[in-house]
Amino acid sequence: MYLEALTKIPGVSGDEGMVRDFILEQIKDDVDEIIQDSIGNLLCLKKGIGENKKKVLVAAHMDEVGLIISKIGDDGFLKFKSVGSIDPRVMISKKVFIGKENIPGVIGAKAIHLQKKSERDSVPKESDLYIDIGAQDKESAEALVEIGDYAVFDGAFVEFGNGFVKAKALDDRVGCDILISLAKSKTAYPFDLYLAFTVQEEVGTRGARLLANRICPDIAIVLEGTTCSDVAGCEEREYSTKAGGGAALSIIDRGTYYNKELVQALYETAKRHEIPVQYKKTATGGNDAAAIHVSAGGVKVAAVSVPARYIHSPSSVIHMSDYQAVLDLVQTFLQEGITL
């Protein structure tokens, strides 16, 4: 399992190179063909056995939400824009690492002592926030950071409580890690298995769009980290998924109607093998399936996700039993569940 190493690598949408290099290093000897396309997707083929083979695509995205430096002020502070959707409320009082050299910085907040009453009650806008790297002025900041550099939040990988893990970028390095396991598996399938590590999911499922057109798969399964709202402040009726509740199957979200037969087959496979499984109960969010299911004239698609509390924050939390459930379900389904 490479989950810890994977979550530590910076890979904001548009800057996935280091994640891709790491993955490539792990799997290059385990697959039959590797294609890297112009946008940065990594596509690996595991050839199947037999004739008239169908094509199955399993995809996970390499990119994570993060920041991009947009301006260096005369005072040496850095302005930034978010890449992907991040609630500005989770940015305050956090450590960040910028660019290839991992230059450390902090996103501070005006000390509570200096705030006016109205400031205390309001949410700062992203445009009000800035990164402090310790630079005295513009010149000393420019020696360390360039406009266009990406930044990630501090992302220590911590195991805690009863089987939980906290890290950054769990959405979707969990999916990447499961794909690596599939790549390393010695199982031979009666179909060609395409394992796709995509880019730019968080800014509009840009990478997946190109992939599906290239492969024209018969079916596709998207592996994801998805919202999990079994948290303090939420009523049970508001839960989208539950941590520890098993692999989450999507029925519908903002981007996709998932293929009913495929989702049903996945659910039945899980039940047959006593793999914990749940349905995602909200229709919000979206993932690479949105791009894949309308590509190449239409592709049957399902999404299997690991529930992640506080998703898109520097401290996302998953339960490792759910990670295992997604891995088990996908492996089992590929081995026996598919009727194409």
Added chain:
Amino acid sequence: MINLLKTLSDMGGISGFEGAVAPKIGELLKAYCDDITVDKGGNVVGMIYAEKKDAPTVMIEAHMDGIGLMVKEITDRGFLTFVPIGGIDPRILPSCEVVVCGKKELYGVIGAKPPHLQSADDRKKAPKMEDMAIDIGMTKEEAMQVVSVGDMVYFKTEAMELANGLFSGKYLDDRAGVVSLLHCLEQLKGKKLPFHLAVLCAAQEEVGLRGAVMGTYNIAPTVAFVVDVCHGNTPDSGSDSIFKPGSGTVLSLGPNIHPGLSFLAKKVAEEKEIPFSVDVDGGDTGTDAWAVQVSGTGVATLLLSIPLRYMHTTVETLSIDDVKATGNLLAEMLLTIKPEDYEICILKR
């Protein structure tokens, strides 16, 4: 100095629970002091005795407590609700990492309702403390075994170096002050002073200067030098009583400060070329100096401050040079003041 700042900043020890950091500070003081005690208020007191038993006492002081949280309730689903200890800005809490000091130290993340389940109006509002809870990854039954209501919670953020000698950590207010005292003691090593020197690392500053009240009463100094932090410059800070990290130590003036001491401090800083700025407070400096000044029958008090950005967040940021400048000025002043200076302090203002 970086290691020292990091060690102390990364430890627990919120107001009222200084036991988490006090032994470490005691151990650090041991290298310089004749004896170390922990008083009834939880303060760590180091003493360096003068040869003459009836010599007066001079005190240097910084507070060792930090702000934090306290467990209020274990919910049915095992989340921990909390109350603030000290001046906490609720806006720094979402997705903040913490350590819950239960029967053992437990890792936790502060969570809240996800944005997509909030109304558009709520999304524009600052998070309220009562709407957040600590996720320790346990059920209620599991949590009850290791967590109790009233357990203290401290922030997990580890300190790190930034560019140009700046340094960021969660409890630099006022562990950096403690480090400046240690830096001062290092400069004084091997030198005989004509007074007893008391080093007070005070508890409970953040909840009302309480440790300093008790500690100063016990020590009964004639003169006291207090070190705390002041606000550092940021794009949104304005410029009133704001100082740039790296610009030196900050010397306060006003009713809280004995004019004889501030005169002396300015003179010494200029002579020894120690960088400093001057700040003015019309009354309460908001630091232990305010309590120290009116302890016992009165203490001539001076306040030196270290500029600190983002005070009371988990990324408080300062310049290591300012910590050094503060410790250097303390040491130079202690080497300069003579018995007649104490007389001035007692009799004239």
